[in-house]
Amino acid sequence: MRALLILTMAGGSVAHATLTPLVTIAGVTPDVPLIMVVLLALRRGPEFGAFTGFVTGLMQDLASGGLIGVQALTKSVIGFGIGVAGGRLRVSQPLVQVPGLVVLTIAEGLARFALLQIFRFPAPFGELMTYVVLPQALCNGFIGAAFVLTLAWAQTLRDHFEGSRP
Amino acid sequence: MKIRKVVLLGSLVAACLVLLTLQTRGYGETARDVFAVVATPIQTGLAKASRATFGLWTTYLDWKNVRAENRRLREEVQELRVRALRVSETDDENRRLRRLLALQENLPLTTLSGEIIAREWGGWIRSLTVNRGRGDNVPRLTAVISPNGLIGRVVDVRPGVSIVQVLTDPTSTVGAHVLRTRTPGIVEGDPRGTLRFKFMARDGASIQTGDMLVTAGQGGLFPRGIPIGTVRSIDNRGAALFHYAELTPAVDFARVDEVLLVTGDSQRDLTAFFPTGG
Numbered sequence: 001m002r003a004l005l006i007l008t009m010a011g012g013s014v015a016h017a018t019l020t021p022l023v024t025i026a027g028v029t030p031d032v033p034l035i036m037v038v039l040l041a042l043r044r045g046p047e048f049g050a051f052t053g054f055v056t057g058l059m060q061d062l063a064s065g066g067l068i069g070v071q072a073l074t075k076s077v078i079g080f081g082i083g084v085a086g087g088r089l090r091v092s093q094p095l096v097q098v099p100g101l102v103v104l105t106i107a108e109g110l111a112r113f114a115l116l117q118i119f120r121f122p123a124p125f126g127e128l129m130t131y132v133v134l135p136q137a138l139c140n141g142f143i144g145a146a147f148v149l150t151l152a153w154a155q156t157l158r159d160h161f162e163g164s165r166p
Numbered sequence: 167m168k169i170r171k172v173v174l175l176g177s178l179v180a181a182c183l184v185l186l187t188l189q190t191r192g193y194g195e196t197a198r199d200v201f202a203v204v205a206t207p208i209q210t211g212l213a214k215a216s217r218a219t220f221g222l223w224t225t226y227l228d229w230k231n232v233r234a235e236n237r238r239l240r241e242e243v244q245e246l247r248v249r250a251l252r253v254s255e256t257d258d259e260n261r262r263l264r265r266l267l268a269l270q271e272n273l274p275l276t277t278l279s280g281e282i283i284a285r286e287w288g289g290w291i292r293s294l295t296v297n298r299g300r301g302d303n304v305p306r307l308t309a310v311i312s313p314n315g316l317i318g319r320v321v322d323v324r325p326g327v328s329i330v331q332v333l334t335d336p337t338s339t340v341g342a343h344v345l346r347t348r349t350p351g352i353v354e355g356d357p358r359g360t361l362r363f364k365f366m367a368r369d370g371a372s373i374q375t376g377d378m379l380v381t382a383g384q385g386g387l388f389p390r391g392i393p394i395g396t397v398r399s400i401d402n403r404g405a406a407l408f409h410y411a412e413l414t415p416a417v418d419f420a421r422v423d424e425v426l427l428v429t430g431d432s433q434r435d436l437t438a439f440f441p442t443g444g
Contacts, residue, residue: 011208046171054178062201063209069185076178080171119186 009036009052013059030139031105033060035147037079038104046083053079067119074111078104098141105140109133259423265313266424272439275389276430277311278302282423283327292335292359292419294318298427299326307387309428315393315416315440316340316381317425328427332419333394334359341382342394345437347372350382353394353413361395361413373400373411380437389428391437416440 013033016023023030033056041049053075060075061068082104109129116123270277284295298304300323308320310330318338322329331338338355342363349372351365363379377397383390395413402409 047174050171050175050178054182059205062198063205067186067189068198069182069189072185073179073182076175076182080175084171115186119190 005040005048006052006055009033009040010055010059012036013056013063016060016063025139028135028139030143031108031136032143033057034075034078034105034108035101035140035144037075038082038101038144039147039151041079041083042086044083045086046080049079049081049083050076051079053077067116067121070112070115070119073115074108077111078108098145100141101144102137102141105137106133109137262313262424266426269311269313269439270426273426273436274434275428275436277426278304278429280310280328280425280427282425285420287359287420290336290357292332292338292355293321294330294332294419294422294425296320296328296330296425296427297326299324299328301326304328304427304429309388309392311392311426311428312417312422312424313440314418315395316388317417317419317422319387320427330425333361333415334419340388340394341384342379343382344373344397345378345380346374347377349373353379361415362401363397363411363413364408365411366408373397373409375399378416379413380440383433383435386431389431389434389436391435391440393437393440 016032023032037049037053037056040052054072057071057073057075058068060071064071109132113123113125113128266279270279278298280296280298282294283297286293286295294310294317296310304320304323306320306323308328310317310320316333318330318332318335320328321331332355333340333353334355336355336357340353341350342353343350344363344365349365351363353361353363356362365373375397379394379397381388381390381392381394393416395415397411398414399412400409401411
């Protein structure tokens with residue numbers, strides 16, 4: 001089950017690069033793999049979160065043509081961190097999810113920027129934050145909340161049907 | 167347990183850092199090439215699928231747009247048709263009024279133009295109401311004509327309007343003669359709404375279908391030479407004293423909208439001012 005999930009995430013990350021036009025909202029592309037890593041880390045813990053983040057980030061790096069390892073590192077750290085914090089936070093409320101994902105996306109953006117600086121790939125900080133990271137953070141926040149609510153709804157339905165069985 | 171987690175994260179971070187370091191030293195190409203071999207078919211397939219989906223969606227949107235455009239164009243066509251009808255109607259009215267004006271200017275008579283504002287077409291009475299009445303000094307029994315011929319006579323003058331007895335009214339009679347042969351007779355209306363010409367049998371042989379009948383001008387009521395109608399059929403009853411001819415009226419009474427009321431008197435033959443087919 002875990003291997004299948006990781007494989008799906010890897011495939012999804014590759015698909016994300018190809019299907020970007022489909023998921024672009026008003027010129028902003030949400031980082032769907034990041035949202036998935038966060039959700040999986042919350043449900044399955046830090047190890048799974050870190051590994052999924054690594055695989056997902058690696059696939060995104062490879063597909064995007066950037067430095068291989070940047071997103072793998074940032075996403076694995078985020079997956080681990082969320083997995084650790086998941087047990088101590090109340091994350092079932094959209095009021096927590098939206099700002100949470102916004103903060104995480106900004107943190108991931110900052111980490112990526114730092115790594116690029118370390119490995120001598122200069123990028124303009126102000127413009128990156130204004131035109132890429134912040135809009136994407138907001139987008140991730142809302143899409144992530146929608147995902148969580150859908151999952152919660154599906155879980156309720158499942159429980160309802162399982163409870164009604166003789 | 168905690169150590170295991172930290173070791174895992176550390177390994178992943180280390181792997182990433184190694185990857186990044188190797189790339190900065192020029193060893194990143196092989197990894198990219200391997201990825202390309204694996205990922206390219208998947209990405210190609212996905213791109214095709216997404217393009218097909220987009221294509222379907224675009225086709226659907228186009229179809230929707232075409233439908234909306236079709237509806238808009240239909241409405242536009244309807245609007246243009248109505249406008250064309252209005253233009254055609256105005257054009258038609260313009261032509262009729264020009265003809266009426268030309269007749270009014272050419273006739274050696276004093277006339278007054280009027281507009282039909284109502285029609286009584288029940289069968290018992292066939293009349294038209296013209297928007298000229300007592301205020302316009304319209305005398306009773308005034309002849310009413312159109313550019314095509316005689317319509318009837320004013321039988322009632324009221325404030326603002328006059329009632330015109332149409333030739334096809336069952337009680338209408340007009341002295342007439344055949345333009346070609348000068349055969350005299352009387353044109354009468356009948357309850358079916360047609361006209362018939364009553365003439366002496368001895369002259370009957372010379373009347374033919376298609377002959378034009380005009381007013382005789384006797385009695386001073388109607389000026390001489392105004393077209394009444396053309397002979398459609400002749401009812402030959404052998405030895406009877408009077409014969410009848412069915413007429414097609416020169417004027418389409420149901421469609422006439424503008425008329426001239428002949429308020430003056432003239433002894434001249436007016437045949438030349440009307441279309442008589444000759």
